[in-house]
Amino acid sequence: MSEKIAFIGVGNMGNPMAVNLLKAGSKIKVFDVSKQMLEKAREKNLETVDRIEDLISEEISTVITMLPEGKHSKEIYLGDNGIINKVSKNCILIDCSTIDIQTSKEIGKVANDRGIMMVDAPVSGGVMGAQKATLNIMVGGSEDSFDRALPILKVMGKNIYHAGEIGSGNGAKICNNMSLGITMIAASESLMLAKRLNIDIKKVHEIMKNASGNSWPISVYPPLPGLIDGTPSNNNYKPGFSAGMMNKDLKLANECATNVNASTPLGRMALDIYSKFCKDGNETKDFSAISKVIGGDAWDYPIE
Amino acid sequence: MSEKIAFIGVGNMGNPMAVNLLKAGSKIKVFDVSKQMLEKAREKNLETVDRIEDLISEEISTVITMLPEGKHSKEIYLGDNGIINKVSKNCILIDCSTIDIQTSKEIGKVANDRGIMMVDAPVSGGVMGAQKATLNIMVGGSEDSFDRALPILKVMGKNIYHAGEIGSGNGAKICNNMSLGITMIAASESLMLAKRLNIDIKKVHEIMKNASGNSWPISVYPPLPGLIDGTPSNNNYKPGFSAGMMNKDLKLANECATNVNASTPLGRMALDIYSKFCKDGNETKDFSAISKVIGGDAWDYPIE
Numbered sequence: 198m199s200e201k202i203a204f205i206g207v208g209n210m211g212n213p214m215a216v217n218l219l220k221a222g223s224k225i226k227v228f229d230v231s232k233q234m235l236e237k238a239r240e241k242n243l244e245t246v247d248r249i250e251d252l253i254s255e256e257i258s259t260v261i262t263m264l265p266e267g268k269h270s271k272e273i274y275l276g277d278n279g280i281i282n283k284v285s286k287n288c289i290l291i292d293c294s295t296i297d298i299q300t301s302k303e304i305g306k307v308a309n310d311r312g313i314m315m316v317d318a319p320v321s322g323g324v325m326g327a328q329k330a331t332l333n334i335m336v337g338g339s340e341d342s343f344d345r346a347l348p349i350l351k352v353m354g355k356n357i358y359h360a361g362e363i364g365s366g367n368g369a370k371i372c373n374n375m376s377l378g379i380t381m382i383a384a385s386e387s388l389m390l391a392k393r394l395n396i397d398i399k400k401v402h403e404i405m406k407n408a409s410g411n412s413w414p415i416s417v418y419p420p421l422p423g424l425i426d427g428t429p430s431n432n433n434y435k436p437g438f439s440a441g442m443m444n445k446d447l448k449l450a451n452e453c454a455t456n457v458n459a460s461t462p463l464g465r466m467a468l469d470i471y472s473k474f475c476k477d478g479n480e481t482k483d484f485s486a487i488s489k490v491i492g493g494d495a496w497d498y499p500i501e
Numbered sequence: 502m503s504e505k506i507a508f509i510g511v512g513n514m515g516n517p518m519a520v521n522l523l524k525a526g527s528k529i530k531v532f533d534v535s536k537q538m539l540e541k542a543r544e545k546n547l548e549t550v551d552r553i554e555d556l557i558s559e560e561i562s563t564v565i566t567m568l569p570e571g572k573h574s575k576e577i578y579l580g581d582n583g584i585i586n587k588v589s590k591n592c593i594l595i596d597c598s599t600i601d602i603q604t605s606k607e608i609g610k611v612a613n614d615r616g617i618m619m620v621d622a623p624v625s626g627g628v629m630g631a632q633k634a635t636l637n638i639m640v641g642g643s644e645d646s647f648d649r650a651l652p653i654l655k656v657m658g659k660n661i662y663h664a665g666e667i668g669s670g671n672g673a674k675i676c677n678n679m680s681l682g683i684t685m686i687a688a689s690e691s692l693m694l695a696k697r698l699n700i701d702i703k704k705v706h707e708i709m710k711n712a713s714g715n716s717w718p719i720s721v722y723p724p725l726p727g728l729i730d731g732t733p734s735n736n737n738y739k740p741g742f743s744a745g746m747m748n749k750d751l752k753l754a755n756e757c758a759t760n761v762n763a764s765t766p767l768g769r770m771a772l773d774i775y776s777k778f779c780k781d782g783n784e785t786k787d788f789s790a791i792s793k794v795i796g797g798d799a800w801d802y803p804i805e
Contacts, residue, residue: 298698321712333712358708361700368698369705372691373714379690379767380716383683386765387676390754393761394602394672396665401673404662408625408637410677412684412716450694457697460795461690462774463683463767470766491764 198223200349202259203252205229205273206294207238210320211263213327214293214353216241218261221352228252249273253283259349260284263293266445267300274304281307289345290315293334293353295371297449298364299456301337305363314342317366318350321373323438331355335373337365368453375450378443378467378484380412385420385488393495399424420488422498429483434500440487441480444471502527504653506563507556509533509577510598511542514624515567517631518597518657520545522565525656532556553577557587563653564588567597570749571604578608585611593649594619597638599675601753602668603760605641609667618646621670622654625677627742635659639677641669672757679754682747682771682788684716689724689792697799703728724792726802733787738804744791745784748775 202225204215211229215238218225226244229235235245246252253260260280264270270292274280280290281304290308292301292315301317308315316338326332332354336343343359350357360369387410391401402424405415414420422430429437436442447468454461474490482500489496506529508519515533519542522529530548532555533539539549550556557564564584568574574596578584584594585608594612596605596619605621612619620642630636636658640647647663654661664673691714695705706728709719718724726734733741740746751772758765778794786804793800 333708335708356711358704360704360708365698365700368695368700369708372695372698372700372705373709373712375694376687376691376709376714376716376719379687380684380714382767383680383687386683386763386768387680390679390758390761390763390765390768391672391676393763394669394676394757396669396672396676400662400664401676404637404639404664404673405677405680407660408677409717409722410680410684412680413713415680418713453698454694457694458797459690459694459697459799460797461694462770462795463686464690464694466766466770491766493762493764495763 198348198352200224200259201257202226202261203228203257204261204263205249205252206263207234207243208263209324210327212238212241213324214261214263215243217330217353218349219243226252250278253280255285257284257288259289259291261291261293261349264296265294267296270294270296270304271300275307281311281313284313286312288313289342291318291346291349292316293318293320295319295446295449296367298367298453301367302364305338314338314345315363316342316346317363318346319367319370320354321370322354323436327353334358335360335366335369337361337363337367371446371450371453374443374446375461375464375467377413378447378471379463381414381420381485382467382470382487382491384412384414385491388419388421389488389492389495392492414485418485420485428485430485430488430498434483434486436481437483437485439480440471440474440482440484443484444468444475444480447471502652502656504528504563505561506530506565507532507561508565508567509553509556510567511538511547512567513628514631516541516545517628518565518567519547521634521657522653523547530556554582557584559589561588561592563593563595565595565597565653569598571600574598574600574608575604579611585615585617588617590616592617593646595622595650595653596620597622597624599623599750599753600671602671602757605668605671609642618642618649619667620646620650621667622650623671623674624658625674626658627740631657638662639664639670639673641665641667641671675750675754675757678747678750679765679768679771681717682751682775683767685718685724685789686771686774686791686795688716688718689795692723692725693792693796693799696796718789722789724789732789734789734792734802738787738790740785741787741789743784744775744778744786744788747788748772748779748784751775
């Protein structure tokens with residue numbers, strides 16, 4: 198791969214994504230505001246810079262960002278020292294951050310006005326997916342931008358979807374993750390109801406997995422231990438995908454629903470439930486630990 | 502099959518179930534309180550009786566009931582002319598009705614005290630599953646009762662699960678169907694949010710089907726047309742599985758949750774949503790038509 202890549206944000210997700218690009222033969226330099234994350238990047242043989250100013254130049258062919266929130270993406274791309282003013286028209290901008298659609302569109306519009314290609318390309322699949330390059334990547338942008346970004350995205354992910362125009366990557370992701378938040382609570386309600394009814398949870402799980410009560414949390418990622426090997430619920434609810442991240446995505450989904458006048462009654466209740474769970478100090482636990490809230494005094498599984 | 506079967510309740514589900522037993526070679530007589538349903542049974546060459554008194558005798562080896570509610574099961578089995586007083590100890594009682602667990606346990610206890618085998622064996626899979634003998638059947642009862650009922654149930658269904666003691670069949674079914682009611686609304690919320698965001702619903706559906714937002718309604722039975730062939734949403738929301746039936750199951754699930762002090766916040770909200778939908782005159786529409794409520798003025802699909 199002949200790309201010269203500037204990668205910004207090498208946290209838990211960004212680090213393995215950048216490593217996969219390095220392995221694929223690209224010339225990649227990385228930056229992060231955290232000295233600790235830069236140190237971890239160097240441990241993986243990634244070339245780091247200490248100041249973002251040293252990262253972006255006319256020679257860069259691809260910028261990839263993996264940042265926590267919309268305000269960070271906006272500052273990095275459009276701020277006083279913004280990337281948008283420093284790259285050439287041959288450079289493609291790929292924002293892998295999960296952020297609000299409005300900000301994605303805003304950055305994309307400025308890029309478009311300057312004749313610079315940009316896609317929003319949030320990912321799902323967690324740290325393990327990032328390491329194994331099996332991420333799902335949902336992409337928003339023009340056909341040309343998508344085609345240009347595709348070979349780069351394929352190095353980091355497995356299933357790459359073109360959802361629509363800029364912002365649609367984040368739109369598709371929050372639709373997916375709102376469903377996930379709801380179905381995780383639904384799976385918890387059904388399994389804990391079975392437990393209180395003294396019905397063997399393994400039997401109810403087996404029935405639901407093969408019947409109309411099935412969902413991704415039931416078939417792949419159950420919220421109670423002893424049902425499927427290798428899940429966070431079998432490992433003291435170490436994430437995986439944290440409750441804090443789910444709370445963030447549910448917040449994005451419901452804010453966005455408000456903006457477009459969409460009805461999300463279960464989505465809003467799921468946000469309330471995760472929001473309280475995080476406030477109670479469970480932000481860093483896997484999001485499947487929400488079964489503890491639903492289970493109440495009938496929930497008796499190990500959790501740290 | 503050498504069984505002498507008395508089958509009570511030959512409505513939309515009971516009729517094809519009885520027909521499959523007839524085809525399997527059993528000696529079967531059927532009864533229903535509805536003259537119309539008896540006429541339909543005769544059209545399928547089923548032998549009918551006009552009075553339940555003419556149905557049950559010491560010679561019957563299997564009684565199967567498929568009734569609307571717990572009060573009907575209780576009357577039929579334990580009432581003044583109850584089945585329980587008329588069958589021999591060699592007869593097995595199979596209640597395929599979806600009813601409250603408490604009533605199942607109550608009938609089962611009386612049967613047990615008389616030395617008569619009984620299972621609760623509610624089904625899922627709809628009219629088509631009944632016709633094709635592909636029903637899922639969830640069974641509650643002793644090991645012996647389950648073994649005795651199994652060959653008969655296999656004539657009517659495909660996947661037969663032993664969930665636990667008497668009442669557990671209905672318990673497992675309401676856990677499954679509560680999940681189904683919630684996930685159907687969740688699928689509607691996600692797809693209609695995508696629509697309001699001007700993202701192609703087909704793309705979001707494709708993404709969710711292959712990602713963590715997946716559920717049975719997304720992958721098998723989407724609430725919007727144009728996504729999967731042969732679903733009720735592609736056929737003016739003709740059931741399928743009616744909103745009225747879903748409302749009944751959600752009511753059973755939540756009543757039962759109250760009895761055992763289980764927390765079902767999303768299950769309760771799903772009941773509220775379906776309950777209002779039925780009150781508004783949509784009881785006989787397929788339950789996937791709930792997408793109309795969620796979609797509001799952005800919902801523009803054919804419905805009769």
